Amino acid sequence: MSYLIKGAALPSGRRADIRIAGGALAEVGGPLTAGPGEAVVDAEGLVALPGLVDIHTHLREPGREDAETVLSGSRAAAAGGYTCVHAMANTNPVADTAGVVEQVWRLGRAAGYVDVRPVGAVSVGLQGLHLAELAAMARSAAQVRVFSDDGQCVWDPVLMRRALEYVKGFGAVVAQHAQEPRLTEGAQMHEGVVSSQVGLAGWPAVAEESIIARDVLLAEHVGSRLHVCHVSTAGSVEIIRWAKARRIDVTAEVTPHHLLLTDERARTYNPVFKVNPPLRSSDDAEAVRAALADGTLDVVGTDHAPHPREAKDCEWAAAAFGMTGLETALPIVHQLMVETGRMTWQDVAAAMSARPALIGRVADQGRPLAAGEPANLTLFDPSARWTVEPERLQTASGNTPVAGWELRGRTVATFWAGRATVLEGEVV
Amino acid sequence: MKHLLSAADLGHDQAVAVLDVAEEMAATQAREIKKLPTLRGKTVVNLFFEDSTRTRISFETAAKRLSADVINFSPKGSSVSKGESLKDTVLTLGAMHTDGIVVRHPASGAPYQIAHSTWTDASVINAGDGTHQHPTQSLLDAMTIRRRLKGGQAGQDLSGLAVMIVGDVLHSRVARSGVDLFTALGAKVTLVAPATLLPVGVEAWPAEVFHDLDRALAEAPPDALMMLRVQRERMSSAGGGFFPSPQEYAREYGLDAPRLAALAPHALVMHPGPMNRGLEITSEAADGARSVIVEQVANGVAVRMAVLYLTLTGAKEPGA
Numbered sequence: 001m002s003y004l005i006k007g008a009a010l011p012s013g014r015r016a017d018i019r020i021a022g023g024a025l026a027e028v029g030g031p032l033t034a035g036p037g038e039a040v041v042d043a044e045g046l047v048a049l050p051g052l053v054d055i056h057t058h059l060r061e062p063g064r065e066d067a068e069t070v071l072s073g074s075r076a077a078a079a080g081g082y083t084c085v086h087a088m089a090n091t092n093p094v095a096d097t098a099g100v101v102e103q104v105w106r107l108g109r110a111a112g113y114v115d116v117r118p119v120g121a122v123s124v125g126l127q128g129l130h131l132a133e134l135a136a137m138a139r140s141a142a143q144v145r146v147f148s149d150d151g152q153c154v155w156d157p158v159l160m161r162r163a164l165e166y167v168k169g170f171g172a173v174v175a176q177h178a179q180e181p182r183l184t185e186g187a188q189m190h191e192g193v194v195s196s197q198v199g200l201a202g203w204p205a206v207a208e209e210s211i212i213a214r215d216v217l218l219a220e221h222v223g224s225r226l227h228v229c230h231v232s233t234a235g236s237v238e239i240i241r242w243a244k245a246r247r248i249d250v251t252a253e254v255t256p257h258h259l260l261l262t263d264e265r266a267r268t269y270n271p272v273f274k275v276n277p278p279l280r281s282s283d284d285a286e287a288v289r290a291a292l293a294d295g296t297l298d299v300v301g302t303d304h305a306p307h308p309r310e311a312k313d314c315e316w317a318a319a320a321f322g323m324t325g326l327e328t329a330l331p332i333v334h335q336l337m338v339e340t341g342r343m344t345w346q347d348v349a350a351a352m353s354a355r356p357a358l359i360g361r362v363a364d365q366g367r368p369l370a371a372g373e374p375a376n377l378t379l380f381d382p383s384a385r386w387t388v389e390p391e392r393l394q395t396a397s398g399n400t401p402v403a404g405w406e407l408r409g410r411t412v413a414t415f416w417a418g419r420a421t422v423l424e425g426e427v428v
Numbered sequence: 429m430k431h432l433l434s435a436a437d438l439g440h441d442q443a444v445a446v447l448d449v450a451e452e453m454a455a456t457q458a459r460e461i462k463k464l465p466t467l468r469g470k471t472v473v474n475l476f477f478e479d480s481t482r483t484r485i486s487f488e489t490a491a492k493r494l495s496a497d498v499i500n501f502s503p504k505g506s507s508v509s510k511g512e513s514l515k516d517t518v519l520t521l522g523a524m525h526t527d528g529i530v531v532r533h534p535a536s537g538a539p540y541q542i543a544h545s546t547w548t549d550a551s552v553i554n555a556g557d558g559t560h561q562h563p564t565q566s567l568l569d570a571m572t573i574r575r576r577l578k579g580g581q582a583g584q585d586l587s588g589l590a591v592m593i594v595g596d597v598l599h600s601r602v603a604r605s606g607v608d609l610f611t612a613l614g615a616k617v618t619l620v621a622p623a624t625l626l627p628v629g630v631e632a633w634p635a636e637v638f639h640d641l642d643r644a645l646a647e648a649p650p651d652a653l654m655m656l657r658v659q660r661e662r663m664s665s666a667g668g669g670f671f672p673s674p675q676e677y678a679r680e681y682g683l684d685a686p687r688l689a690a691l692a693p694h695a696l697v698m699h700p701g702p703m704n705r706g707l708e709i710t711s712e713a714a715d716g717a718r719s720v721i722v723e724q725v726a727n728g729v730a731v732r733m734a735v736l737y738l739t740l741t742g743a744k745e746p747g748a
Contacts, residue, residue, distance in 0.1 A: 196629030197436075199536035199560030199604060204628065268544075269537030313515055315535035317558070 002026070003420065004034045005413075008043035008379060010369055011050075011345040018048065020375045023418035028371050041423070043379050046412055049349050051083025051376030052330065053356040053365050055175070055253055056150070056229055056301030058322070059085070059116070061107060062100070063092025068306040068396045070104065073326070074113035076304070076395040078421035080327040081378035081411040084115035084357065084365045085304075089126070090151040096121035096132040098140035105142035113421045117360055120144040122163045122174060126152045131162060138170040145361040148175035150229055151276075153211060155181050160215060164224035171361060173251075175227040176215050178236070179277065183207035188317055190263040190278040198266055200316060203278045205233040212236050216243035216250050227359055228252040230303050232277040234287035241296045251359050253301035254288045256325050256332040257401055261285070265401075271312045271319030272399050275305070292351060293342040299356045302329050306397030323401045327393050331407040334382060339408065364417075375418040384410035394427055430742070431543045431552045432735050435563040435605035440585060440612050443570070446734055448582040450571050453737070454730035457493070467496035470527040470740050475517070476502045476555070477533045482701060483555050486725070487530045487564075490732035496528075496740070514538060515547055522548035528740050529553070536560035551739040559599050564735055565700055566605040568728040570613055572720050573652045575727070576696055587614030590648060594620040594641060594681055595656030595708055598627050598670070602700045603656060607635050618648045620681065624670040625662075641681050645690050653691065654698040655683050655709045674707055682706075683713040696720050 002021035010016050010028075017030030019038075034040050059073040068076075070087070077085045087104050089095035095104060101118040108116020120137035124130045126149045137144040147167060154160045154176060163174045184207045189195050191202025212228055216239065219226040231237065231252045243250045257275060262282045265273035273279060291297040305322025312319050333352065337343040343351070357366025367373040387406050390398035414422040422428065429442070438446065456464060472491040474484050484500065491498045503517055514533075521529060528551045531539040536558030543552040556562040570586060578584045591610045597603040597619050610617050617635040619626065630637060638644035658677060662670045671677045678684075683697065688710075691697075697709075697718045705711050714721060737743060 191628050193629035193632040196627035196633070197604070199558050199601060201559075202628060269540050310513070314513055315533070315538050315541065317535040318514075 001419070002035070002038045003041055003415070004032055004038050005041045005043045005048065005379065008046050008048035010048055011349040013345070018369065018377070020415060020418055023375055025369060025371055025373050025375050028369055041379070041413060045383060046379045046381050047345055048369055049081065049345065049378050049380060050353040050366055050369055051378055051414065051416060052081045052352045053084040053360070053362065054082055054302050054304070054326065055086050055146070055227070055299055055356040055359055056303045057085040057087055057326065058090070058305045059087040059104070060091065060306060062103065066308045070107035070116060071111040072394065072396040073304070073306070074108065074111040074116065075427050076326040076393065078113040078414045078416065079394045079411060079427050081330050081380060081414055082114055082326060083376040083378070083414065083416040084117060084362055086117045086119050086146055086360055088150045089119045089121040089148060094121050094125050095119065096124050096126070098133065098136040101137045101142040101144050102140050114416055115362065115365060117146070117362060118142045118144055119146045119148050119150070119175070122147045122149045122154050123159060128152060128155055128159060131159065131166060134166055134172070135170060138172055145172045146175050146227070146359070147172055148177065148229065150175065150177045153177050153179040153181060157214060157218065161218050161222060164219055164226065165222045168224050173225045173227045173359060175229050176211065177229050178208045178211035178215065180207040180211050188274070189266045190280045192263060192281055194263045194266055198269070200266060205235055205280070205284070208233055208277055209235040209239060213239050216240070216248050219250060220246065220248045225249045230255050230258065230277055230301065231288060231297055232258045232280050233284045237287050237291040237296055241291070244296065251298040251355070252296070253299045254292050254297045255301060255303045256329045257323055258285065259289050259292065259336050260332050261401060269316050271314065271316050272323060272401055272403070274316060274319050274321055275323050276321035289336060289342065293337065298351065299359065300329060300333055300352050301356065302326050304395070306395050307399050309398060312399050323399050324393070324395050324397055327395065328388060328400060328402055328407060330380060330411060331409040334380070334409040335407065375415050377415050378411055379413040380409060381412045382409045386410050429738055432563050432739060433540050433543055433552065433554045434561045435566045435609040438563070438609065438612060440614070443609060443612050444583060444585050446567060446738065447571050447574060449734035449738060450567070450727070450731045451580055451582065453733040454727065457730060462493055463495060464493060465495050466737055467491065467494040467740055470496045471525070472496045472498050472528040472530060472736065472740070473521050473526050474498065474500045474530045475521065475532070476500070478556070480532055480556065483532060486728045487555060487732050490729050491736055493729070494733055494736055496736065514542070515545070518542050518545070518547040522550065526550045528736060530555045532556045534558055553735055553739060556601055558601065560601050561605045562601040563605045563609070564728070564732055565602050566609040567735070568724055568731040569606060569654065569698060570609055571727045571731055572698065572724050573696065576720060577651055577694065585613040586610060589615045589651045590618065591615050591652045591654065592618045592620060592644065592648065592650035593654045593656065594683070596625045596658050596662065597621050597630070597656070598625045599662070600656050606654065607633055611635070618644060618650065620644045622671060622680070641687065645687060649692055650695055651692070652696045652698055653683070657700065657702065657704060658708050660704070660707070678707055681708065683709045685710065685712055688713045688716065688718070691718065698724060701725070
């Protein structure tokens with residue numbers, strides 16, 4: 001099937017027609033005329049972005065198919081404008097062998113909505129004790145290039161050092177969930193004024209910052225590549241800024257919810273706002289927005305973490321950590337960063353497509369919208385208004401933190417390897 | 429008022445009004461026949477997910493004195509992982525047309541969640557949730573202070589009085605609700621604890637903080653001195669290692685004879701109970717002339733009668 005997209009605004013702001021044929025961008029420029037049998041997509045007023053790449057997604061399969069499957073998560077990703085997601089390793093069984101990562105990779109191919117790039121566990125069973133067979137996962141059909149114990153911190157400094165050293169052999173990266181475990185035993189929310197008043201056990205900023213400080217120094221010492229997941233505090237931003245100034249090879253991500261929300265939400269005791277790392281203070285939220293704008297934080301990663309209703313329909317302390325994000329990430333970034341003039345669409349393309357593809361070493365994703373490039377792109381309507389109704393989202397779980405919110409901007413179409421996965425706002 | 433979830437929800441006038449009703453309730457308790465027909469036909473469930481014989485008996489007595497039918501329910505386990513979920517328990521009570529649910533729960537916010545859920549229409553009274561709030565405790569404390577130091581007449585507040593709370597503020601719902609209520613009533617509140625037993629963020633509370641009890645007694649002499657219970661397991665590293673030993677805690681923060689002697693002649697000694705005699709308070713202090721600890725218990729019944737009456741009948745507090 002070939003398509004002709006008429007009148008889209010490229011990230012540069014230039015208007016162009018885009019012809020998609022044979023899985024590639026055949027022509028970008030124009031004006032172009034539709035050929036016989038070519039479907040025309042009216043993109044007047046829409047922004048064309050390279051297909052989004054999520055460096056941090058939980059697809060839950062295998063093991064928690066009641067929360068999400070590779071298929072439902074892939075459809076959610078496409079609906080949100082993504083053409084590639086990195087599926088985290090904390091499944092059951094854990095993705096710590098070539099067999100499991102290949103299974104997830106094959107499920108992704110069978111689903112057929114996005115590139116599903118499995119993340120391999122750093123340690124066997126996420127236990128933080130023994131290195132998993134990283135090379136086997138890297139050399140498997142899944143071609144794993146991102147390793148993470150996400151959900152758990154690689155706390156042991158020796159294990160972290162060995163992982164950073166070992167992945168150099170195949171150009172991979174260690175993505176750290178920075179959480180000092182002893183400082184966060186029983187932790188429920190950000191430790192600060194709000195936690196002192198609502199009486200929920202605190203998750204102090206220092207528990208994140210101390211691990212990041214250690215890890216950037218380890219990465220420098222062994223000359224390896226580090227990626228920091230879901231940076232949530234102003235102090236973490238300062239450490240990463242310092243590390244980059246020292247030319248340490250570190251990248252970092254921020255989630256849409258840490259850009260948007262603060263710990264004030266915990267006053268409702270609604271467990272949908274329980275997430276790890278927790279929602280922080282308004283000063284922290286402003287610091288991560290500023291750091292995304294100036295590039296200190298390289299990418300937006302969703303940390304899409306679906307949970308079945310019963311995992312959230314309970315006391316805050318008993319509830320699971322996490323919130324969904326794939327279908328709302330781009331509108332949130334649009335509202336917070338683009339409408340406010342803090343980022344251009346080129347900046348968004350870099351933070352949500354090009355840089356995450358580079359971090360994950362995904363060669364055919366995150367490419368510029370130019371003739372001859374793979375046809376991975378999304379069309380976004382910045383003027384659309386829509387109300388988030390959890391039951392109408394593609395994800396199998398309802399734990400979106402923006403239920404009932406009216407968001408500005410919506411994905412109208414997504415093309416993955418030349419195939420339309422979303423058209424007229426509907427997953428196809 | 430429909431619910432009582434947090435002392436922070438009570439403004440000055442509403443708090444005074446609740447205390448006034450509590451005094452009226454207390455007056456009825458001096459009669460030979462203590463039982464009032466006020467809540468006849470209403471059903472109150474004491475839903476206690478955490479053991480507390482004292483608080484449960486106090487609520488049960490209060491409800492029975494108002495002629496309500498009382499059901500005590502103490503589910504074992506309190507989360508999805510252990511037994512029935514909170515939601516299913518409350519749905520069950522809702523289906524039985526319960527009028528009031530008195531909730532004690534180890535998870536902060538559980539009463540708030542029940543009150544704001546669609547699981548039940550019943551009035552919800554917080555009888556202590558996690559490390560969050562225990563509003564009827566602070567009301568009975570305020571009633572005790574007001575009666576002893578202001579005479580207890582209707583319309584009075586605690587203005588001009590200094591209340592000092594000593595001990596494990598970090599884990600204490602009594603301290604949180606006390607700070608909210610006493611300051612709303614115009615009192616000055618002072619907190620005394622080692623920094624390990626104060627929450628990060630306490631600097632935003634409307635209270636002055638000391639780490640040295642002797643200095644606090646000298647510089648901010650209290651009219652009411654409230655000693656908090658300190659759990660011995662908090663000293664072990666497994667319990668968090670909040671202080672090195674019971675002996676050191678007693679030396680630094682215990683109410684002993686010299687500290688008792690340093691108090692003003694009119695000052696009250698209070699404790700929410702149960703006490704660790706010899707740790708946060710000596711027997712000399714607990715049983716001494718300044719101690720109003722037993723009176724606190726008696727006032728607890730009157731305060732809970734007032735709260736049950738106001739929430740379950742939807743009555744307007746006088747003057748509110």
